[in-house]
Amino acid sequence: MYTAKGRLDNSSLIKQYSPLVRRLAHQMVAKLPANVEVDDLIQVGLIGLTDALSRFDAGQGVQFETFATQRIRGAMLDELRGGDWMSRGARRQQREIEEAVRRVEQRLGRPAAEAEIAAEMGLPLPDYQDLLTKVRGTQLVYLEDMTGAEGDDDYLDRHVADDGANPMSLLQDHRMREALVQAIKNLPEREQFVMSMYYEHDMNLKEIAAVLNVTESRVCQLHSQSIARLRVKLRDW
Structure with missing residues (x-):
C-alpha cells in the first residue's frame, strides 16, 4: 500500500496487520499469569509492528508477515522481561503452596x-493470602513438568517464545482435557x-x-489458589 507520493502507507499497513498483533498477544497471554493484561501486550505489539514497517527490506526475500511476527513477538517478550513479570522466587513460592495443598488434601x-x-x-491466614496475591497465579502447565528440572535458560524463551515448545499443547490430549474438566468441577464453588x-x-x-x-x-487470591489445586491434580494425572 502506497500514498499518493509513492511512499508506503504505514497507517493502512498498521490497520491491515493489527489483527496479527492481537492474535499474537492472545496466544502469548494464554501462557502467562493472570496479572499480565492482553491490552498491554497489544500496545507493545503495535510498537513492534511499527518498528517492523520501518526496518523491512523486501530484498531480503522474507515475507513481511514473517518478519513482522518476529518483531512483534520480540517487542512483547522484551516488555515482559523488563517488567520482571515472574521471578524465580515467585515460582518457588507457588510450588510451596502446591505442596501444602497436596499434603493437606491427601490427608x-x-x-x-x-x-x-x-x-x-x-x-497466619492473612500472610498466606498476601502470598497468594504476590504469586498472582502461575500458568497451569510448566514445560519442566514434562522435561525434568528447570535449567538456567530463559524462562520466557522456553515457555512463551517457541510455539513448538508450548506446554499448553498437552491440553489437546483428550484424556488431559477430561482430567482438567474433572479437576475444575472438584474446586470449591467460588x-x-x-x-x-x-477462562471461559x-x-x-x-x-x-x-x-x-x-x-x-481477593479474586487474584482465589485464582492463584485454584491454579495451585489444579496443578496438583494434573501432576497426579
Missing part, C-alpha cells in the same frame, strides 16, 4: 480450606466461578470482582 481426602493450607505452611469467568468468559479480574462483590485482590 483429609477433600479440598483444603485456606486456613488449613496456611496452617500447613506455618503461616473458585469454580472464578475459573469459569476468567474472558473476563478480567476487575470484572470478576464486581460480579462476586469482592476486591480485585
